[in-house]
Amino acid sequence: MSATSRRYINHLPWLILAAAAFVPVLGSSYAVSFTFTLLSALVLAQSWDWLGGKTGYTNLGHFAFFGTGAYSFAISASAGLGLIPSLALAALVPMLLALVLAFPLFRLRGNYFAFATLALIPLFELLALNLVGLTQGANGIALTIPRDMGMLYGLVLALGGISIGVSVWLDHSRFGYALKAIRNDEQAAETCGIRILPAKMAVFALGALFAGLAGALQAWFLGYIDPHTVFGLDVALGPIAMALFGGSGLLWGPLLGVIILGTLHNYLITNLSVLQTAAYGLLILLIGRYMPGGMLRSIWVSRLPLLSHYSREHHEQPQVAGQLPQDPAPIETVPATAVLSSQGAIKRFGGNTAVNSVTLEVQPGDVIGLVGPNGSGKTTFFNCVSRVYTLDGGRISFAGVDLADKRRDQVAHLGIGRTYQIPRPFSDLSTLENIAVALMFRAHHPLHHAQALRVAHSYAAQVGLGGKTATLAQDLSLQDRKLLELARALASRPRLLLVDEVASGLTPAEIASFVELLKTARDTYGLSIIWVEHIFWALAKIVDRVVVLEQGSLLAQGSVNDIVHDPKVIEAYFGAKGAEKEGK
Ligand SMILES: Nc1ncnc2c1ncn2[C@@H]1O[C@H](COP(=O)(O)OP(=O)(O)OP(=O)(O)O)[C@@H](O)[C@H]1O
Helix, strand or coil: CCHHHHHHHHCHHHHHHHHHCCHHHHCCHHHHHHHHHHHHHHHHHHHHHHHHHHCCCCCCCHHHHHHHHHHHHHHHHHCCCCHHHHHHHHHHHHHHHHHHHHHHHCCCCHHHHHHHHHCHHHHHHHHHHHCHHHHCHHHCEECCCCCCHHHHHHHHHHHHHHHHHHHHHHHCCHHHHHHHHHHHCHHHHHHCCCCHHHHHHHHHHHHHHHHHHHHHHHHHHHCEECHHHHHCHHHHCHHHHHHHHHCCCCCCHHHHHHHHHHHHHHHHHHHCCCCHHHHHHHHHHHHHHHCCCCHHHCHHHHCCCCCHHHHCCCCCCCCCCCCCCCCCCCCCCCCCCCCEEEEEEEEEECCEEEEEEEEEEECCCCEEEEECCCCCCHHHHHHHHCCCCCCCEEEEEECCEECCCCCHHHHHHHCEEECCCCCCCCCCCEHHHHHHHHHHHCCCCCCCHHHHHHHHHHHHHHCCCHHHCCCEHHHCCHHHHHHHHHHHHHHCCCCEEEEECCCCCCCHHHHHHHHHHHHHHHHHHCCEEEEECCCHHHHHCCCCEEEEEECCEEEEEECHHHHHCCHHHHHHHHHHHHHHHHHC
């Protein structure tokens, strides 16, 4: 196949959209109505996917915003408000509604979120039925504004094009990366400095705005709405099924789903009227069973050389020639005061006191080894510092700032970076994108997304991942994922780095090279480090002091040599007999 034909195939979806512009010129009025319905479904499916596919929240109640937009438009147009103000209200009301609903809804995750949003649809249908003064109840509203099919078609086409433009923008923007980070791991996203609730609210409201406008156009197109037409559960899930069918999270997934399922739905309605819903449902079940990621991700599409790029999510991989672009953020001077101060910190889980009155000070440039038997509270202490947990007593402050009322992203912005015992990179982002997220959302000198992606190369090279910048984090080995987490944490430019059990699962050579990396990081950035580790020989190479926890309490602290010979520590690790043996 020639390069030109290949280029056409690459731009096929845009050509399909462009072809839709000619339907009113060339097609029958039936074709215009049918394409209008498909475009309206495209706006709904595409806007649903910003929260569903990009952010990982299954919002089954997206249609509630469609209905709210339809009613806002119908009510204001019937009140003689005029086309533009009525359309503006149809955008504004669902958007404001989404912002209000976001507070209770985003307290939920996974299936709970999905079911809570599903409940919105019957709830809004009931409201529309009962707020008779506003909605005229079951009688519905007949629109007085005359139908202008040319304008309607132009508006829905523009809205469809803009909704795809928004999806493209999300793939190339800082905001889009925040959503992808949230989809992967909310806690890790916060650790990179992302404020997750406003990001989720913004994408929820944006989707509601588009759904509301689609509802307004549909109301105008139909000339009449009643509660069931715009809030009916039988139609509400259609656009979601379309996005899932085509390939949720992929740029062209919703469009493909809309074309195939929309056409099929239309065919079944006209040819199989009694069984059409059952046949449609069966087909969706079969697709879910045999192509769980949607059609575009199915093996036969992903293996076709010409179509395979449609089955992959967009990843940015700017190439850098010659010398790697260095981070423009200046290295901060090391402060004179204590970096971290824990005064009598207590954390309980029911009757289990996991951290018991721990008092500890970390001075600028200190490297501290935090050790203790399994379950002694080391990770819980880290989680208290990074505000995964709220203290039950005592106080932890960083550079004099009490962390008690800080969110996780604020803790990250103050200058605390961390890694996790089981690495938590953003699995479906590449090495480069993982690091770039930290560069985009750090407090100190945050970078624009394009620059962040270029500078990320130098952090990847620093930890030895220079040859794996395009590899998805989920495809990296355990050691590489740990290195990636270190690079991501360093890119945030922390002043204190919490490193949680890096050595487990690594070979001695890998551990030794990790120690060298930590030393370089300490010397380059003037970092303070607390390293939770069981392997004393590794700690001995770098730490200034070892702090021992046992059953949540601080048992001892001192040099590595003092600690390994301390009978209390030996007893904590090996029991009384071990201590006796060591004493002999
Ligand atoms: N979320 C939680 N809910 C209930 N108990 C918890 C929770 N997290 C930790 N614990 C308990 O707190 C205690 C300390 O656990 P923690 O993971 O902090 O120990 P650790 O010293 O890091 O252990 P390891 O070396 O095995 O990682 C343990 O008894 C653990 O079971």
